[in-house]
Amino acid sequence: MAIFFRKRIEGASSILLSPVSLIKPVCGLEKNLYENLVTAARQNYSNYEVIYSVQNKKDPALPILEKIRAENPGKKITIVVDETAIGPNGRLANLYNATQKASGEIFIFSDSDMFLEADYLKNIVASFEDKRVGVSCTLYKAWKPKDIPEALELLSFNADFVPSMVFAYVTKASLACPGASQAIRRDVLEKIGGLEPLANYLVEDFELGRRAVEEAGYKLHFVPYVAGTGVDLKDFQAWWRHQVYWDQNTRAANTIGFFFTLLIRGIPFAVLYALLGGPFWPQILGLVLGARLLTAVINSSFLKDTDGLKWLWLLPLRDLLGIAVWFASFVKRKTFWKGREFIIQKGKMVEI
Template sequence: MLTLGTIKRFFKRKPTRNPFTPPVSVLKPVRGLEKNLLRNLKTIATQDYPDYQVIYSVQDPQDPAYPILKEIQQELGKERISVVISTVEAGANGKVNNLLGAIQEARHDIIIISDSDTYLQPDYIKNIVNPLANPDVGCVCTPFKVTKADTWYEKMELLTMNADFMPSVMFAEVTGASNSCLGPSIAIRRSTLDQLGGLESLADYLVEDYEIGRRVWTSGQKMVLLPYIIDVVVDLASWKNWWSHQVYWDQNTYLARPAAFISTILIRSIPFALIFSFLRWDIIGLGVLTATILVRVITAAMVAKEIGDKETIKSLYLLPFRDAVGLIFWALAFTQRTVIWRGVEFKLTSHGKMVRNRLIQN
């Protein structure tokens, strides 16, 4: 209930609206054919905003997404839409490498970095840019909810983000427990980004979005988490992809905020209620487990209803299982120190950087 109360407070924090509509460059890194890709990409190209450019970027001229980018460009014109092919390899982070090609085409100081799997409403740019009217604001990001989950493992991914991670982020924001910078949707001045070291300096960080935020708030500027939710379309090929992504996600969180991540053990109620019921194996243990599951599911349903998230409500039957295996992912975050990107294994350092380990043979 405390989480529900903080989420209500979060969305009551309406930002001051002003006529601030500067020209904007949107960087949209793309790789491969994702679910609903054309539909998602067009939402940034059809915004209700007076002056902006969209830069789609790929790193491989044979990328199957490339024809889709050219199709959008042909439909909406080269004045608004740029398509970049760049093979820059400044570091281990593939997204940052892709962005380095895109930013070379940016015409404006205000930059939006928007992931390819996001579905955006027509007022998105207007909302995310607005806080930058305040010169003390260094960076703006938005919460997100996962959508379009078709399989059981995509629904498990959805529950991780919508019923666990995002409520925790909003709780931390309202209570001041920690700061966040969420990668799917970021707005920042290019001049600010350059002062913080530029994109090149982020190329070896696994969690480049958190590193951007960390540099912003340690420089004395404000980091704004906007009370405006965007949709992120989930696309997982198999349950193994889901498993790997869950471990990867907890690795990210641990490396970015070790103390906060370790403390989450205290709020993992279902797995500990399950262990308690197994140890007792009586009516009391079963009662504790049943009550814990009911409170967790009802609270998650109330949170989802508050933000209009019908898909999470329909998937709540999987929440006890998701929470139970979540303890495994939490534990693996302390033991696994490698991540694989494009067939190359990288070792994770204590500072959140990736160091090339070895080539993975197919």
């Protein structure tokens, strides 16, 4: 984490004149939806447009989008309502429909639950000062949990998923390109065939980055910048489903790497060792628990994650539950997205 956050981009003034399309795929209502979506219209960037994209003419989020457009008359804001589905991946269909209306040279894909500070666009666009960079993304942290299921979600993300992404990027162990905050140059997207070939992929953001890097020969840049993403879960079952979905994504993107993540889950193995009565088990359990909590505190300091510190006492439970999630996602072939059920076949989605 320290190595990652030391990196900064210098001399990026010219690229910040590039026209940008900030695309927000939207599907239904979420907690703090207005507060998150309106941040797209309040960016400190001179030449950009915002495109909110929905597929359903009766989407309950539409009045919120209209309100944002009315409140920001000085901004170029387009609301795309298009039922075109290029495949089973609804999020990708939203992105595709928006790109058909986009005028920018750089596309920014930012999920509806992302809270963007005013300097977000400048930070992610600055990556493209290096002409070898074709795709870029930023970190994002979960925040503002209201109860235990949402706190477990936050810890899963901030204390597990985010450090894993940073480790993969810094060590080049695997490609990491989270789609909730992702940018790609228009010409690069065209070179890899656009979004249509990705329409059936479960992890379309990873596949987009992979094609830009491995097939088109561009670099991927991970910006040392942290956006915020809300957690919105109604109960423990919703947490379980989302966790299994996350691990299914990881497995689909990198099956071998996902399998070996089992070996780095220290707390469950330390607890098992203690239950079996192994030598020095109290010391070993205490050492593993202390190391896990310490690294989580360090990660929280880099992310400025005060919420995670408040709920840190839940981390051992989250790690124990994480083993069950790991096994479930390794054998489970069904997944859910926005109320729709799919079967996963070789990393692709087939709607049931």
